[in-house]
Amino acid sequence: MALIRNSTLRPRILVVGGGYLGFVTARRLQKSLDRGEATITVVDPNPYMTYQPLLPEVAAGSIEPRHAVIPLRRHLRRSEVVTGKVTRISHADRHAVIEPELGEPFELDYDHIVLASGSVPRTLPIPGLAEEAISFKRIEEAVALRDRILSRLDDAAVIEDDAERRKALTFVFVGGGFAGIESLAELEDMARQAVARYDTLTEADLRFVLIEAMARVMPEVGEAQARWVVESLRARGVDVYLETFLQDCTNKHIKLSNGEEFDADTIVWNAGVKANPLLIDSDLPLDDRGRIRARADLRVEDDNGVVEGAWAAGDNAAVPDLSGGGVGGFCVPNAQHAVRQAPVLAGNITKALRGGSDFVQYSHKSIGTVAGLGVYKGVAQIGSFEARGILAWAMHRGYHGMAVPTIERKVRVFANWFLGILLGRDDSQLVDLAEPRKAFAEAADSKPLPKKPEAKAAEAKKSEPKKAEAKVKEAAARAS
Known part of the structure; x- marks a missing residue:
């Protein structure tokens, strides 16, 4: 496993997840931090952010699929974008293991980590x-x-x-x-x-x-x-x-x-959904639902208090709902909270980097x-x-x-x-997207078309003189 250390004196902010929360947080940090003040690294399996509330209209053909996603590298030009999965987090050592789609896993050191890995479908043991x-x-x-x-x-x-x-x-x-x-x-x-x-x-x-x-x-x-x-x-x-x-x-x-x-x-x-299971393989504090335990100012906390350098929000975090409207006292996992948590998160991280301590607490009452x-x-x-x-x-x-x-x-x-x-809505379909080589593979494996009877007869007629010539040569060879 390769080991990558910080090569400069700049602190590294590792953003785990390029969804709405991770993307907007990184974008806000780019704007609020001076050049050279910190290195922002965003890691996500996809090279784009998906705006999930638009998925139903994408499915229905009202929105072109590519228009519901935001390419990370295009809009995070002052950040490092790594396409891969974070498979392990050791906050005590301040490093994470990243597994790219191709190549060997490697370790990446950081000074601050933002847990924004979102959620995955919550399934049940139903046969089939x-x-x-x-x-x-x-x-x-x-x-x-x-x-x-x-x-x-x-x-x-x-x-x-x-x-x-x-x-x-x-x-x-x-x-x-x-x-x-x-x-x-x-x-x-x-x-x-x-x-x-x-x-x-x-x-x-x-x-x-x-x-x-x-x-x-x-x-x-x-x-x-x-x-x-x-x-x-x-x-x-x-x-x-x-x-x-x-x-x-x-x-x-x-x-x-x-x-x-x-x-x-x-x-x-x-x-339903559940917090991304990658958080299980970490030394960060989780609640009984597998979410990162967070304070209202979006800093991670354990039984001993604040975990320095660790931040969390969005679907993978148990953030207290100060408005009193959250289920169980926590913010529900929806886009409305992620939209508003990202600016608070970016602002508080900027303050932490500059030695501040007057962190803003996230509070939002649903507008509807x-x-x-x-x-x-x-x-x-x-x-x-x-x-x-x-x-x-x-x-x-x-x-x-x-x-x-x-x-x-x-x-x-x-x-x-x-x-x-x-x-009108575009309801055209694209076939074989899951198997784009299907037509080519079928063509490559296809056998020659069977010849028509007339063609077979003509070919046999052409071959008769050659057969006769071959017989003459064979007889001459025997005689000699």
Whole structure:
């Protein structure tokens, strides 16, 4: 294992994670620190940051996938960007082990570390789940789901067996939080638009199913809004099962806790998240849910007090919610907190580097929530104000369009939306993205085409003089 030490007297700030929190924190540090004051190193498996609230619209074809991600190197020009995984953290020695996609793992020393590795899907030991389901947290998953649903329409259009046809057109979404509702609603809206182009399919052939273990959906909105969301989905033909669990999905055969069974070709898992498990292999303090223990000023703390040089926020941190509205007293893992924690985090680190101690405490009371449920459909709740339909849809797009980092990306996203209103949503699919060499490999392995009978006869006729000549030569050889 290679060992990389700080080669200058400049302190190194290691940002673990290039998601929204890590990206914005590094960008703020670039602006607030003088040149040469510190080295900022960002490590993430991906060379881009994904703005996750836009994933449902990416899946539905309202936003070009590349416009929902921000390339790290383009916008973090004064930072080191390392594409790889942090596999171990030894804060006592102030170094982390980084494993790149290619090459040997290496150790990187640091003076301050920012834990911004985010979250991963929280799965359950349900038979068949790991083999058959797909989550909805990455840009690749959003694109794959769109292409999968559209390809199932193509398949179903020519399937004659009724059972196989129903299976191909049944799409199950597990989890009724914001991610689950938005992804189902956007994709259902897209599928209903696309199915109109098939002569052999109708909207009645589509079956979208929502499975939620709780008695309601979208806990971030009020009871009335949550009931309206369920009613509107059911009015669109979605089967909504509340207080219901997925018990088995082996071989894509769905078994629910209410006793119902059916086949579904597509299973989407949106039933919660957990802190990134890389934090387990570290000497930093974790709570009982695997999150980094943090103070309101975003410094890490253990039973003995502040852990100097360690900072944490976002989905992988247990940050106290000073507003009193957080579940269990902590900030919930959503984009609204990450957006506001990043500037506080960058400001406090800058103060620490310059010897300051008057750190700002993070405090934010939710201003409300907005969600898109398809084109011209949405739900919003801002304090006591509630909106539904096209107004909520416009509020959703306005908020997230402005929250996307960088002016360049904002322009691209708003341009996508303008073109969608003008020209309609793009529901084209790309095939074989997972196997881009498929066509070439098939061509390379293909056998010569069988020759027609006439060609075989002509070839045999041409070869007759050669055969006769060969016989003459063979006879002469024997005679000699």
